[in-house]
Amino acid sequence: MTKHHVETTVNGNEVEFLCATEQTLLDVLRDELYLTGSKEGCSSGDCGACSVMLDGRLVCACLVLGVEAQGRKVETIEGMASGDTLHPLQQTFLEHAALQCGICTPGILVAAKALLERNADPSETEVRFWLAGNLCRCTGYDKIVRAVLDTAAQMRGATSKSGKAAKKAVTEGA
Amino acid sequence: MLAGKPECIATQYTSSNTHREGKTLEMDYQTPTSAEDAAGLLSKDGAHVLAGGTDLLVKLRAGMVAPKLVVDLKDVPRLRGIENDSQGWRVGAATPCAEIGEHAAFAAAWPGVVESLELIGSTQIQGRATLGGNLCNASPAADTVPALIAAGAVCEVVGVKGQREVPVEQIVTAPGQNSLARGEFVLGFRLPNPPARAGDAYLRFIPRTEMDIAVVGAGVALALDAKGVCTHARVGLGAVAPTPLLVGDGAKALIGTKVDGGALKALAAAASAACNPIDDKRGTVAYRIKVAGVLARRAAGIAYERATSRK
Numbered sequence: 001m002t003k004h005h006v007e008t009t010v011n012g013n014e015v016e017f018l019c020a021t022e023q024t025l026l027d028v029l030r031d032e033l034y035l036t037g038s039k040e041g042c043s044s045g046d047c048g049a050c051s052v053m054l055d056g057r058l059v060c061a062c063l064v065l066g067v068e069a070q071g072r073k074v075e076t077i078e079g080m081a082s083g084d085t086l087h088p089l090q091q092t093f094l095e096h097a098a099l100q101c102g103i104c105t106p107g108i109l110v111a112a113k114a115l116l117e118r119n120a121d122p123s124e125t126e127v128r129f130w131l132a133g134n135l136c137r138c139t140g141y142d143k144i145v146r147a148v149l150d151t152a153a154q155m156r157g158a159t160s161k162s163g164k165a166a167k168k169a170v171t172e173g174a
Numbered sequence: 175m176l177a178g179k180p181e182c183i184a185t186q187y188t189s190s191n192t193h194r195e196g197k198t199l200e201m202d203y204q205t206p207t208s209a210e211d212a213a214g215l216l217s218k219d220g221a222h223v224l225a226g227g228t229d230l231l232v233k234l235r236a237g238m239v240a241p242k243l244v245v246d247l248k249d250v251p252r253l254r255g256i257e258n259d260s261q262g263w264r265v266g267a268a269t270p271c272a273e274i275g276e277h278a279a280f281a282a283a284w285p286g287v288v289e290s291l292e293l294i295g296s297t298q299i300q301g302r303a304t305l306g307g308n309l310c311n312a313s314p315a316a317d318t319v320p321a322l323i324a325a326g327a328v329c330e331v332v333g334v335k336g337q338r339e340v341p342v343e344q345i346v347t348a349p350g351q352n353s354l355a356r357g358e359f360v361l362g363f364r365l366p367n368p369p370a371r372a373g374d375a376y377l378r379f380i381p382r383t384e385m386d387i388a389v390v391g392a393g394v395a396l397a398l399d400a401k402g403v404c405t406h407a408r409v410g411l412g413a414v415a416p417t418p419l420l421v422g423d424g425a426k427a428l429i430g431t432k433v434d435g436g437a438l439k440a441l442a443a444a445a446s447a448a449c450n451p452i453d454d455k456r457g458t459v460a461y462r463i464k465v466a467g468v469l470a471r472r473a474a475g476i477a478y479e480r481a482t483s484r485k
């Protein structure tokens with residue numbers, strides 16, 4: 001049996017790869033496309049370390065087959081910063097020291113970004129429920145939750161002040 | 175099967191290149207674009223259905239299944255999407271749960287069904303998990319099934335011989351077993367338009383707040399007449415028997431009453447009496463029987479509130 005030839009879009013780039021049916025999207029991202037930012041914690045959908053966006057929907061890459069990516073849009077942690085400018089979530093995670101070993105961090109950032117895109121002003125409870133599928137064995141979650149809430153506040157400030165200057169101040173100063 | 179083939183077990187831990195040498199793991203993958211083609215492919219020896227993949231991929235990785243062919247149903251017309259007309263609601267069986275929860279009009283019509291699907295796994299899991307998968311995987315503890323049973327949902331089952339309609343409560347026959355014939359799959363779910371003064375609710379008990387499997391789940395749907403008397407009720411229970419249950423005596427306890435204290439007590443007794451649970455790490459038999467009554471009573475209370483506040 002030959003491998004499947006898959007054409008898809010990853011972080012805005014058109015890519016193609018060959019994969020066997022049993023290879024997951026996570027296997028493909030890490031082993032075929034060398035995008036090793038998405039992590040493998042459990043491979044059973046329990047830890048969220050492999051979180052990616054598939055056609056705008058937050059999913060576990062370990063629970064998607066690589067072949068299913070045909071013709072679809074995949075976004076990973078590698079696409080989160082623009083050039084050298086970190087996404088506000090990434091910057092705030094650094095400032096809050098919201099990571100220790102860092103294994104859970106890419107998945108949590110991808111998941112938190114998905115939350116803030118649909119809810120600019122989440123409550124602490126909403127953040128905790130949204131991230132319930134992202135396990136962290138190091139931080140105790142508190143710093144993570146604070147960093148997400150703080151980023152949300154910054155991003156709201158940036159958009160409500162409308163001017164470019166305010167936006168710039170947040171990205172640079174945050 | 176994987177058992178007894180050590181070279182295949184080993185492929186779980188090795189790279190994709192070594193994968194290619196493990197012959198028995200070679201799986202084909204097809205994306206049929208019509209229900210007839212899907213049924214034809216699923217009739218083949220060793221075919222396995224793929225919808226959201228949240229159960230199948232875990233089983234593949236664990237070596238619990240070794241299909242020769244994975245049939246991805248998501249390109250079959252009408253397997254995805256939510257429709258409504260004067261006949262009622264239709265939800266495609268492979269619509270991701272997150273998409274259903276975001277459908278404001280459906281969530282307003284069937285809040286209990288939406289509560290149940292928003293309890294499946296995590297945000298990430300709900301981005302992929304489907305009603306068809308949750309039902310056909312046939313876990314006694316599947317969250318959406320008691321809520322769908324309470325809602326009176328009917329499945330459109332398609333196979334090589336055509337289509338038939340099957341009430342949700344007739345799909346699961348035993349843990350991990352369903353009543354679908356080879357080649358059959360669930361195309362969609364039909365739910366009625368709830369009448370005026372109707373409401374539904376689903377409650378689940380787990381030892382923590384998220385990411386666990388039901389110890390008990392209870393769904394109740396009911397409708398009231400203009401005087402507040404219950405004219406219709408359905409009660410579904412999960413995780414308290416080998417299959418999710420339709421509790422006929424629970425409905426009888428409510429119909430003809432004003433869903434007052436006495437009726438709710440009778441409902442709780444009927445729900446507890448219907449249980450045939452197991453002891454496991456999540457709960458004992460006695461505990462599950464007790465909690466089933468409590469949850470059914472509380473879910474009926476919420477459904478009643480919704481029925482009285484609905485215009």
Ligand code: FES
Nearest residue numbers: 041042043048062
């Ligand atoms: S690796 Fe995908 S959820 Fe853990």
Ligand code: FES
Nearest residue numbers: 100101136137138
């Ligand atoms: S920082 Fe180590 S698991 Fe989260």
